[in-house]
Amino acid sequence: MENVKGILSAVAKSLVSKVLFSTFGLVGLVVVLIIIIIAAVFSSSDDIGSGVIGGKGEQLPESVLVWEADIAEAMERHELDSKYLYVMLAILKQESNGDVAKTNGDIFQASESKCGSIGCIKEPLESIDQAVSYFKETVIVSKDNMEVAIQSYNFGNGFATWTQENHDNKWSPEIAIEFSKKMLAEAKNPLIYKCHRQEAKDSGACYGDILYVPSILAFLPNAEGGPIEFNGQLGMPLAPALVTSEYGERYHPIHKEWRLHAGIDFGCIGGVTPIQASQDGTIERADWAGGWGQMVFIKHADNLYTRYAHLSSMAVSTGDSVSAGDVIGVCGTTGTSTNPHLHMEVQTTESQQSTVNPRSLLGI
Ligand SMILES: [Zn+2]
Missing domain, CATH: 2.70.70.10 (Glucose Permease (Domain IIA))
Known part of the structure; x- marks a missing residue:
């Protein structure tokens, strides 16, 4: 069923891309192709209202996993559901790879959300506490939709309220692009937003990171399971453990x-x-x-x-x-x-x- 739907929508999208090609030329086609690829990879998430989807089970580096216990503790303190543990670890991977020296202690780059400017957090545990507390806020505002919460962590909570009003509290790459463009258009000084990805440059969506959600979800477990890790007589019953x-x-x-x-x-x-x-x-x-x-x-x-x-x-x-x-x-x-x-x-x-x-x- 999912496949048939996927093929039909791919056919429809390729027709659209032909029309766009004649209208907008190569750039238009490239943009549409990127959107199709992203949409195809994540199309299975469309039907899941809670936003909980399986990931690719990509391995988190040791430099991130060493903070696992501290993050879990902060999550308990802030009453953030343990299903978000992988998400917090993946965010840490994304923000700094857990590098204390490079970030002057603010491993989650969370100073801005705490005091409005960079550099006020100087200690990893304080950084973790602020990141978890801020993520908890995004979970509440996003009504526990995992994808919307993750994107709001990157775009700001304005994204959650905006997608609730305009897209039924859903996240998709297209919705992320639409919001990014809107914020760029409304920005007083749009030139301060540097594009970090070619895909964002191509679609003119340089506010925030339009691919933040897929890059975080890649670290969530793969629903198929995989080879298990043996460190002792018994193997690990899940991954990451x-x-x-x-x-x-x-x-x-x-x-x-x-x-x-x-x-x-x-x-x-x-x-x-x-x-x-x-x-x-x-x-x-x-x-x-x-x-x-x-x-x-x-x-x-x-x-x-x-x-x-x-x-x-x-x-x-x-x-x-x-x-x-x-x-x-x-x-x-x-x-x-x-x-x-x-x-x-x-x-x-x-x-x-x-x-x-x-x-x-x-x-x-
Ligand atoms: Zn137990």
């Missing part, structure tokens, strides 16, 4: 008491991030399991079991054999859970009393 809560005693956010958090939590995107088997094994159980929600429990050996909880859907049944890396389900927030994440447990016997910290077996 961003720990949001550790194994051990903690104050439970829902039960409001101290208790053992018997597993490790990874941030992931509900309905998108594939969850993969950490090792070869047999599915002991794959069904609804109370607080765990939709849960998969795998036996790998007599002394090694893994559990994957809060899934939005399951791709295996009890009794199935799986190989390491097989997709067993999709990230979700079923059961006792406040937002999408993977809760993973490792046990040394069939009894839940035998949980151990998954970190050592995962080698992280």
